[in-house]
Amino acid sequence: MILSKAMFAIAQAPISRPDTSPLSLLFAIGLALVHIFAGKLRFLNDVPRSRWLSIAGGVSVAYVFVHILPDLSEHQESIERAGGLGIAYLEHHVYLVALLGLTVFYGLERVAKSSRQRSRKEGKADATSAGVFWLHIASFAVYNALIGYLLLHRAEPGLWNLFFFCFALGLHFVVNDYGLREHHKGAYHQLGRWILAAAVMAGWVIGLGTEIPEATIAVLFAFLAGGIVLNVLKEELPEERESRFWAFAIGAGVYATILILT
Secondary structure, eight states, rough: OOOHHHHHHHHHBBBOOOOOOHOOOOOOOHHHHHHHHHGGGOOOOOOOOOHHHHHHHHHHHHHIIEEHHHHHHHHTHHHHHSSSSHHHHGTTHHHOOOOOOOOOOOOOOOHHHHHHHHHTTTTOOOSSSSHHHHHHHHHHHHHHHHHHHTTTSOSSSHHHHHHHHHHHHHHHHHHHHHHHHHHHTIIIIIIIIIHHHHHHHHHHHHHHHHOOBHHHHHHHHHHHHHHHHHHHHHSOOOOOOOOOOOHHHHHHHHHHHHHHOO
16 A cells, blocks of 8 residues: 555656756767877876866866755755655655765775785786676666766756766766776776767667656655766775865866856
């Protein structure tokens, strides 16, 4: 009985109208191209860490803390309206979903690093095993498909919100691409980047033909927020990266200011 009421409530919840503007398709293609061509930016491989990677990480984190997380708080009403045993529980716990996103990608990072360590001890190349490669790529493919989907079903519609979303996520893809290329070496260049590029487009296509409740949109954004924070900080914090704090701070500060003023 409770389950049937929950399903009925979710079905009756307001849905976000997809933005069918051709611009969303152009942005989806642009995000896909980031993975295909980011490897050609040789200057990103410098040590100390390229200032451009640190700036990109700062922009991505600023978008999460200035735009996504405040929106999650505002969209608690959508979750409350959805009702039901599962969704209603998130009324005051939506940030647990963000924590879940962070935890999932932290676990993936640890698995990848452990695999590389085993390969080095065995005298093999400094890269992950085939199994870990596919686990990592499959997980990031889902992550990218979610982003492609949210191009059409964002919590906040509008051209400017679409632009800010894509700009921040495009730079975030550069950071992700760098980390994945380092873990998986040739396997990522030959196959992984193409899968991740296709995943963005697949998410956009799925979004074009589906509409989901606002409460679910909020939950998806929460998971995405946690994933972005972890995927940026895991690249910035390790000591061997010799990251540039000033570049990260400038990227975060400037983009946060732009988001607040617009």
